Amino acid sequence: MSPRSRGKSASIAPRPPPLQNSAPVFAALGDETRLRLIAVLCAGGALSIAQLTAGTAITRQAVTKHLQVLAGAGLVRDLKVGRERLWEFEPQQLEQARRSLERIAGQWDQALERLRRAVEN
Amino acid sequence: MSPRSRGKSASIAPRPPPLQNSAPVFAALGDETRLRLIAVLCAGGALSIAQLTAGTAITRQAVTKHLQVLAGAGLVRDLKVGRERLWEFEPQQLEQARRSLERIAGQWDQALERLRRAVEN
DNA sequence: CCAATGTGCAACTATTTTGTTGCGCATATT
DNA sequence: AATATGCGCAACAAAATAGTTGCACATTGG
Numbered sequence: 017m018s019p020r021s022r023g024k025s026a027s028i029a030p031r032p033p034p035l036q037n038s039a040p041v042f043a044a045l046g047d048e049t050r051l052r053l054i055a056v057l058c059a060g061g062a063l064s065i066a067q068l069t070a071g072t073a074i075t076r077q078a079v080t081k082h083l084q085v086l087a088g089a090g091l092v093r094d095l096k097v098g099r100e101r102l103w104e105f106e107p108q109q110l111e112q113a114r115r116s117l118e119r120i121a122g123q124w125d126q127a128l129e130r131l132r133r134a135v136e137n
Numbered sequence: 138m139s140p141r142s143r144g145k146s147a148s149i150a151p152r153p154p155p156l157q158n159s160a161p162v163f164a165a166l167g168d169e170t171r172l173r174l175i176a177v178l179c180a181g182g183a184l185s186i187a188q189l190t191a192g193t194a195i196t197r198q199a200v201t202k203h204l205q206v207l208a209g210a211g212l213v214r215d216l217k218v219g220r221e222r223l224w225e226f227e228p229q230q231l232e233q234a235r236r237s238l239e240r241i242a243g244q245w246d247q248a249l250e251r252l253r254r255a256v257e258n
Numbered sequence: 259c260c261a262a263t264g265t266g267c268a269a270c271t272a273t274t275t276t277g278t279t280g281c282g283c284a285t286a287t288t
Numbered sequence: 289a290a291t292a293t294g295c296g297c298a299a300c301a302a303a304a305t306a307g308t309t310g311c312a313c314a315t316t317g318g
Contacts, residue, residue, distance in 0.1 A: 035176060036169045043167025047306090048157045055156060058244045061252075066264060076265080078307055085305090099264050099315040107245050114238040117231060123179045124228050131182075168276090187294060197295080199277055206275090220285040220294050 038116040041109050044089035049074065050082050054105065057092060062102035159237040162230050165210035170195065171203050175226065178213060183223035 045051055053068060065083065069076045083103055086092040090109040095102050166172060174189060190200045204224055207213040211230040216223050 036172055039167055039169045039172050041167075042163045042172070046160055046162075046164025046167045048160045049306090051157055051160050051163070054241060055244070058241050059248060061248070064264075074306085075308065077267095077309090080265080081306070101265065105245060107242065110238060110242060114235065114242060117235040117238065120175060120179050121228065121231060121235060123176070124226060127180060127182070170276095185294075195276090196278065198279090198297095201296080202276075222295070 033112065033116075035116050035119065038113050041089045041091065041113045044086050044091055045113070047082070047085075049079075050086055053079070053082060053086065054091060054110075057103060057105040062095065062104040064100045064102055066100075068103065153240060154233060154237075156237055156240065159234050162210045162212065162234045165207050165212055166234070168203070168206075170200075171207055174200070174203060174207065175212060175231075178224060178226040183216065183225040185221045185223055187221075189224065 045054070049072070052072075056068065057063065065076055065080055068083070069079045072079065083092060083094070087094065091106055092103050093106045095104070166175070170193070173193075177189065178184060186197055186201055186204065189204070190197045193200065204213060204215070208215065212227055213224050214227045216225070
């Protein structure tokens, strides 16, 4: 049996990801255009680049680059259909980013709690 | 009385912030160094620039710049004490970013739900 | 076949970001 | 008083980002 299983409180629960791994996801979300793209893709299904470019002031190529950034962060995925390239939202990474924020917020809450208790004494 | 109060369902609840407003916060979080700074500041109280620089491979001035980016996003705040400049975490903006992610995730869930119901028929 | 539509790739520019070094100033410490 | 510590400002330099234009290629529809 491996030393890591059944040790003292063997932590079956997967340990929280190192938090810094979320940086690329946050960076990808840190742009208004990309945030808009994410919002659009979240609402509907898969959309083509041309469709995603429609409402914007920037060129199709610029949108393509933004989509590639999002794809690099694992936030979207593309699938080719005929001459079109459809993009759809990929929820996993965003979910993980959400958990990262919750962990930070939780840490802060704990610190406040410690402070409160210290003052109480 | 103002025309906006007591209208038809006057929406006492603050309308959700436009989501794009969160882009600067995400951008600030989209860097490993800054994410680390946030984590450190979340755990303890207020720390000086020198203290925050201690464990890192970059210079004090680089840390200062990162802190200014975080301050620009409203994620940290500084207070001067003697010759030191202490930085502390400011939870509001991060809380808002968390809500943004939740709204996106919620929209996605709704879309999935609609899809599920459509398939059901 | 021919035209229209949807993309991809490459080159190029402008701006922002990330980091450095060098210096001076203010506050503590001895 | 002299030294050490903490910090700010300015001037760089290198790299990443965001956007453009131009052109070629594939697919779709008459």
